[in-house]
Amino acid sequence: MFRSTSLRRLPLTLAAAGVSLLLGTSVYAQTTVNFVGEAPLQVFSPVIEAFEKANPDIKIAYQQVPFEDLNAAIQSRVGGGDASIDIFECDTPRIPAFASKGYLLDLEGSRQKIETAVPNKVSIGEVSYKDKIYAYPMWNSTQLLYFNRDLLKKANVPEPSAAEGDRLTWEKFLDEARAVKKGAGTKYGWAFQQVDRYYQLQPLFESAGAGPGLKGPEMLEPDLLNDKWVNVAKWYAAQFSEGLSPRGVTPNQSYDLFSNGETPFMITGPWAISIFDKTASLNYGVAPMPYFKDGKPVTPTGSWSLAISPHAANSDAAKKFAEFATLTGEGSYLTVQNNPLPPVNADGYKIYADKMKQLTTKIGPAIDIITYESRDTPVSRPRSVGYVSFETIMNKAFSDIRNGADVDATLKQAQSQLKSTLGRIR
CATH class of the missing domain: 3.40.190.10 (Periplasmic binding protein-like II)
Structure with missing residues (x-):
């Protein structure tokens, strides 16, 4: 003892x-x-x-x-x-x-x-x-379309359905975003949360059949100048020039636009649920991410x-x-x-x-949407040893485009930078 x-x-x-x-x-x-x-x-x-x-x-x-x-x-x-x-x-x-x-x-x-x-x-x-x-x-990960129920009701715009068969096209969605912006008097019509990051924007190009922006057996050849890539980039630029989507905000600042009612729609991931739930007065629901009518549904993963x-x-x-x-x-x-x-x-x-x-x-059947998107609509980011360089250059290009830079010139510059940078890796 x-x-x-x-x-x-x-x-x-x-x-x-x-x-x-x-x-x-x-x-x-x-x-x-x-x-x-x-x-x-x-x-x-x-x-x-x-x-x-x-x-x-x-x-x-x-x-x-x-x-x-x-x-x-x-x-x-x-x-x-x-x-x-x-x-x-x-x-x-x-x-x-x-x-x-x-x-x-x-x-x-x-x-x-x-x-x-x-x-x-x-x-x-x-x-x-x-x-x-x-x-x-x-x-x-995947993406959800978040919508403010009170603002849509104020503008007499129907809530988007959570059913896969009723998924909105981008064309229909923009009409509704404009209608809510006008009818509810919001500052914007809609917003991407990761507004100029490749992760969230890749589905636009993939949905339209433009490809991921890289090609070749090792995904080390830039492919930003095909007609579909240029057209989608111009579509993206128009969201900001029209005033439907905001300029001058960072991804982390974007959440407040939805929480404060400045935009009736936001596209972001499931992680945002914990952020939006901090605003007790926010009455929101979720639906699948839109797609281009002549393309196919695509979500990031x-x-x-x-x-x-x-x-x-x-x-x-x-x-x-x-x-x-x-x-x-x-x-x-x-x-x-x-x-x-x-x-x-x-x-x-x-x-x-x-x-x-x-x-x-x-908020609606978020888990059903997440499960479906994870299984049926995901497209991975390019598997390439040059991905870090690719993403860095593309994020800068997207930022320039949303802030008013000429689309054709910006994509040509990014293509040239990528060709040089990825060429050294090859």
């Missing part, structure tokens, strides 16, 4: 260690895993708290980096061999580029457990490069995964956290508890779907 006086005869450090053991803690053995991502801390707080509770010897230190700066941070820190990043969010279309440059730890040895938890082959393909897995698949740095100081602990967050039903759902994107983990998705069904009476 230990006596309380025995600790007094020990050196101070040994006494402290003895107290730690008696209290069942391991303060000297705790490992800190440095986690970098673009999502706010509140997104990952639930899964971090649950993991740390189950693993008191591991602490997850999260650092948020803005989306626009995350690529540069990974390239400079991980690419430079910095061991201070253990785990990071990796957008799935970036995986070919990052894997080819050695920024991602090869996870092929974990294939069996990853495929067991995530049986969808498309999701596995999203985190693979040259038949090897380089990240833990975490989320999927893919999302963030968790990657381990090959230079991680605490690789094993980082893997343990990543596997809890992506390969267990509990952890997978906790990553979307405050950010309702669909998890790709099969068990996590069941929990997510059950929770989303509870929203049906309030």
Whole structure:
């Protein structure tokens, strides 16, 4: 039996260690895993708290980096061999580029457990490069058409149906957006939330049959000057020149336009539900994203995964956290508890779907739309080692176009830049 006086005869450090053991803690053995991502801390707080509770010897230190700066941070820190990043969010279309440059730890040895938890082959393909897995698949995504019920009622415009067979065409949708803008006196008619990002705009071009903007066996040849690409880009420009959609706002500022009633329609992802629900007076519903009448319905897909740095100081602990967050039903759902994107983990998705069904009476059958779009209308972003460069140049081009730059000249400039940049990669 230990006596309380025995600790007094020990050196101070040994006494402290003895107290730690008696209290069942391991303060000297705790490992800190440095986690970098673009999502706010509140997104990952639930899964971090649950993991740390189950693993008191591991602490997850999260650092948020803005989306626009995350690529540069990974390239400079991980690419430079910095061991201070253990785990990071990796957008799935970036995986070919990052894997080819050695920024991602090869996870092929974990294939069996990853495929067991995530049986969808498309999701596995999203985190693979040259038949090897380089990240833990975490989320999927799609888009919804959000509409303000009160503003549509005020303008005597019918609510769009959530049924797939009644999906609006862009042509019909713009007529209704103009009618609500005029009838309800709103500042705008509609808005994309990610107003000038390729992720959200790719479906416009794909729906019209214009293609993704890249071609060739390795998707390293720019293809921005075909007639359909130019026509869709001019259609996009017209939304801003007409005043239907806003100029001068960032993606993160766009949410307020819908929450405050400045626009009756917004196209964004399921994650926006948690944002719009913060405005108690906002009476809204959801419907499928429109498509061009001479084309086909297309929605974006893919999302963030968790990657381990090959230079991680605490690789094993980082893997343990990543596997809890992506390969267990509990952890997978906790990553979307405050950010309702669909998890790709099969068990996590069941929990997510059950929770989303509870929203049906309030906003409509969002989960039915999400499930359908994820299965029947998704188009992935180009799988190319040049994707990071492509996206950077295209986002700049889209920003210029929405702010009034000449479409033909802007696309020609982007085509030239891409030809030069991707040519060096080839």
